[in-house]
Amino acid sequence: KQEVTQIPAALSVPEGENLVLNCSFTDSAIYNLQWFRQDPGKGLTSLLLIQSSQREQTSGRLNASLDKSSGRSTLYIAASQPGDSATYLCAVLTGGGNKLTFGTGTQLKVEL
Amino acid sequence: DVKVTQSSRYLVKRTGEKVFLECVQDMDHENMFWYRQDPGLGLRLIYFSYDVKMKEKGDIPEGYSVSREKKERFSLILESASTNQTSMYLCASSFGGAGPGDTQYFGPGTRLTVL
Numbered sequence: 001k002q003e004v005t006q007i008p009a010a011l012s013v014p015e016g017e018n019l020v021l022n023c024s025f026t027d028s029a030i031y032n033l034q035w036f037r038q039d040p041g042k043g044l045t046s047l048l049l050i051q052s053s054q055r056e057q058t059s060g061r062l063n064a065s066l067d068k069s070s071g072r073s074t075l076y077i078a079a080s081q082p083g084d085s086a087t088y089l090c091a092v093l094t095g096g097g098n099k100l101t102f103g104t105g106t107q108l109k110v111e112l
Numbered sequence: 113d114v115k116v117t118q119s120s121r122y123l124v125k126r127t128g129e130k131v132f133l134e135c136v137q138d139m140d141h142e143n144m145f146w147y148r149q150d151p152g153l154g155l156r157l158i159y160f161s162y163d164v165k166m167k168e169k170g171d172i173p174e175g176y177s178v179s180r181e182k183k184e185r186f187s188l189i190l191e192s193a194s195t196n197q198t199s200m201y202l203c204a205s206s207f208g209g210a211g212p213g214d215t216q217y218f219g220p221g222t223r224l225t226v227l
Contacts (some may be wrong), residue, residue, distance in 0.1 A: 032213070
């Protein structure tokens, strides 16, 4: 059974700092890995999707990497801003392409 | 832009009531999903549907049923609500091509409280 773990569970950083969020998964037979953002009381917004054949994806200040063989992904946020404060969720797509398994998230707070 | 809407943002129901949560997507997606989200447990899949009138159990289907009579609409039903079903419920949809570029689009969520 696929399990996804995210470390740390919570993180507080000053504005402007570069930071790394970590995600690990137990079964490397994945279609893709995605990073989502969730604001309090809201739904999920997809940030980056890395297909199983890819190593990384970039969008603005965000860069996500995937090492499928070791079962790890990182989300790098450059020059963090208070608006980046949210919960970040990692998920892997398996099970014939229909099943997303989520980690429990990293709650990020960027302080002025 | 894909839009997934859920009928209510907040619901308060009493134990034993029958509860309907509705989800509608506007992108002609094949797949639709219902998750619940609880602190410390993350998102867990309740049911999903890959076509009209088709459904598959997810990881935690007990106490729930679903209905998909039209492609754009997927309903989650709590036959007799219990306090342990107090949670955030999230609906999602996806194209269903099952390729590595497939992603799920989420609705805003329904916060259900069962008293």
